[in-house]
Amino acid sequence: MAPRKKAAKAKTKTAAKESARKAVKLKAAKKPAAKAAASNGLPRPSSKPWGQAGRALDGVRILDFTHVQSGPTCTQLLAYMGADVIKVERPGVGDITRGQLRDVKGADSLYFTMLNGSKRSITIDSKHPRGKEILDRLVKTCDVLVENFAPGALDRMGLTFEHIHKLNPRMVVASVKGFGPGPYEDCKVYENVAQCAGGSASTTGFRDGPPLVTAAQIGDSGTGLHLALGIVSALYQRLRTGRGQRVLCAMQDGVLNLARVKLRDQQRLKAGPLTEYSQYGEGIPFGKATPRAGNDSGGGQPGWILKCKGWEDDPDAYVYFITQAPVWGAICDLIGKPEWKTDPNYATPPARLPRLRHIFDTIERWTLTKTKFEVMEICNKLDIPVGPILSMKELAEEPSLRATGTVVEVNHPTRGPYLTVGNPIKLSDSPADVRRSPLLGEHTDEILRQVLGYSAPQIAEIKASGAITAPDKPAKAEAA
Ligand code: COA
Helix, strand or coil, X not given: CCHHXXXXXXXXHXXXXXXXXXXXXXXXXXXXXXXXXXXXXXXXXXXXXXXXXXXXCCCCEEEEECXXXXXXXXXXXXXXXXXEEEEEECCCCCCHHHHCCCCCCCCCCHHHHCCCCCCEEEECCCCCHHHHHHHHHHHHHCCEEEECCCCCHHHHCCCCHHHHHHHCCCCEEEEEECCCCCCCCXXXXXXXXXXXXXXXXXXXXXXXXXXXXXXXXXXXXXXXXXHHHXXXXXXXXXXXXXXXXXXXXXXXXHHHHHCHHHHHHHHHHHHCCCCCCHHHHXXXXXXXXXXXXXXXXXXXXXXXXXXXXXXXXXXXXXXEEECCHHHHHHHHHHCCCHHHHCCCCXXXXXXXXXXXXXXXXXXXXXXXXXXXXXXXXXXXXXXXXXXXXXXXXXXXXXXHHHHHCCEEEEEECCCEEEXXXXXXXCCCCCCCCCCCCCCCCCCHHXXXXXXXXXXXXXXXXXXXXXXXXXXXXXCCCCCC
């Protein structure tokens, strides 16, 4: 077949596929009306076996303009749920994390691979006129645009909300920024800046030490999770309104949301000392703001981290022990202090509050005689809530996490097998779709052809224009 004819045929095929996709979407939208009377506007319950009725976000296409961690966390989760996530990257460079903290020479870093699974990658220079044209076509065909550029960067690319909304009024435009509107709205923000500005650092650590950041990425991954909920909600509202909207998650807001119990304590300070903080039992006065509470539990049931057998050599031989009131009697028997059950200084939770340090020191004398797993086994039989301090090594090797798909091994063409965290949200009718991350631009041709309907000669011409290929001497994104 002559190349031109071939291209025309491919174009017709692509257009047919695209209109079939739209028809399926339309059908899905029209169906409820037909069966509304019997089922509150919902289609009849599927008779397919659980897990075989597709994935939760099948049919949703995401234009993924995210980079580093916060945005990629969000779009990876949506991809796990079944969305078709098209990650747009700068030709020759890509997401900067591809080259950061590299452990295998020449291969994408684990930083990148663990945040970009189940996505497709297309390279487009968003500032090139032809690149802009391709992006406009993508805007028309996608349901959601997600980005976490520095403030103003998307507008500078010409992708203002007004422009996007004109091209595709149904599109949801979702952004992560460091701060919401206010004095810091133009600032660039990374994880630890958000932890500090969102109230986490000032309330983490020990009273006599400096503020501490936490290892859990509550600024980046936490905000990505918030954004995913915002996107799904906006898509749900779109079913009624027919139009998309902006979704904004500021990292400061996300961190504060996760640290809300500390804002609770800030307000409680007006009523007197925070009696569940061990500082109260130690007779140390409270200041004007919520203090750092070390390993205090932060809830109504006091807890602390205690040493276990082997702590001298193993930095993780510890257990979190909670002196939950209903099992106080069992705790007293276990640690050889049965008299505390009736002693007025220990028998009730308020009586115990000023003595927490002494109580936990006494419990520790017992935990020191057991491994953290023995403590777990003994205490759980007695309904005493405890938690072993698990290392990343232990988590990586834990069979039950592999069995549930929370830790998944995937294969990668240049780095080989690697571990990633699968979908932590389990849906009973939507199996998680956890696949390896894409190579830079791996799906460029496929997306231009299948999604956007460009013909082979057109793709060749686009390549020659420099809109999707790296300049002669590409900037290196080597290890930071
Ligand atoms: N083609 C051409 N240019 C592209 C491109 C593409 N495909 N993709 C990105 N760029 C350009 C952007 O347009 C921008 O250019 P401009 O500043 O000239 O307009 C440039 O790349 C850099 O984007 P920027 O977001 O400023 O990256 P940065 O590395 O300087 O800053 C952050 C990184 C994370 C600090 C910043 O993006 C940020 O504050 N984001 C919001 C908060 C956030 O998500 N932080 C957490 C990150 S885990």
